[in-house]
Amino acid sequence: MSAPGRTIYTVSELADILRALIEDALPRVWVQGEISNFSRPSSGHWYFTLKDAQAQLRCAMFRNANFHIRPQPKDGDEVLVRAQVSFYSPRGDLQLICEHLEPAGEGALLRAFEALKKRLAAEGLFDEAHKRALPRLPRAIGVITSASGAAIQDILTTLARRYPLAPVWLYPVPVQGASAPPAIVHALRELPQRAPVDVVILARGGGSLEDLWAFNDEAVARAIRACAVPVICGIGHEVDVTIADFAADLRAPTPTAAAERVAPDIADLDTGIRQQQARLHHAIERRMETQIRRLDSLDARLQAQHPARRMQDRAQRLDELHGRIIQSMTTRIAALRQGLHRLAAQLQARAPATQIVLRQRRLDTAQARLHGALRRHLANADLRCQRAASVLASLDPRAVLARGYAIALDAQGHVLSDAAQARIGDALRLILARGELDARIEQRRSDH
Structure with a gap:
């Protein structure tokens, strides 16, 4: 228009x-x-x-x-x-x-996070080859976190419930703000020097990306890798991931989960000890049963063989086996006792003393039963050997001669069992229980 x-x-x-x-x-x-x-x-x-x-x-x-x-x-x-x-x-x-x-704010932070993550990964700071295994039975546990946050309470509660044997050393630090990264770096360096810890938990509760930013600091990541002992991170909630998690030897989704990964369950340890003791007793019983069956087999072979020399050899062999069994059992018991002493020494540092005393008593009882059973079986074996020797002695032909009998041999050395085998005037040799006689036939009588 x-x-x-x-x-x-x-x-x-x-x-x-x-x-x-x-x-x-x-x-x-x-x-x-x-x-x-x-x-x-x-x-x-x-x-x-x-x-x-x-x-x-x-x-x-x-x-x-x-x-x-x-x-x-x-x-x-x-x-x-x-x-x-x-x-x-x-x-x-x-x-x-x-x-x-x-x-x-998060966009810039996320870009900074990804850039730092990419750069440190390229350096190999996050490589699995650098990750250290957590100790199976930690002697002492270090915790780096805020002394007033909920995370430390969750960690202490979990450690006290699962593994009260290890003391906990807390190194309090700020976990948010500009002062947090240098404090965390200092704690990672100083805590292993000040306390006899062999693992460190680095933790804090959940929060926004800005709240957790102290754990995305490059100096913190490098301090984790340089820490003298393995470090496990439990930062924020399960969905929260920080640079510290990638640098740590192990990442846990929460502070509580970190405490659970560090601390073995003392109930599981007790169950394991009981299972080892049961396997030890079963192994001893199986070894005893094997040796008893072997002795029974040797005894059966001895009964089936007649010559006195073999009887002596088997008796000697039995004595050797007896000595080897005693030596083997003694060595085994000594080894087992030494192993139990090592376990007892470990438990002395980690478990109530009363538990060790109870297990020592059980071992002494089992050992007494073992020696008692061994002595009874060996006594029975000796008795069977004596009976076998008596039977062999009763079958010896010389024992028959001792009752007044004699063996008559003709001039050719043939044994005479019938009077018709000799003629009057033939020379004979008579074998007695002790000594021999030369004789001549003057008269012959035959049984009717």
């Missing part, structure tokens, strides 16, 4: 011109502010006002752009948006068409 000397626009035309000018003149911009008047109609689009102390701008974020943003923002949130400046013609409003939204 035009008139002499002037150009006249309709409202729609001017609105379109303004929109084109604004969108062409301004590139996509990053804007930080506080959300207010947030609404989400059934369409899924978000509409809100972004404001600061002096001004405010209307914003729209359509469903295809906000679909993956979690959690949904709310009034009062300080956010950072990437947006296209536009002009909304139906209302005549200047507005921002938002394409991306994130909590204010």
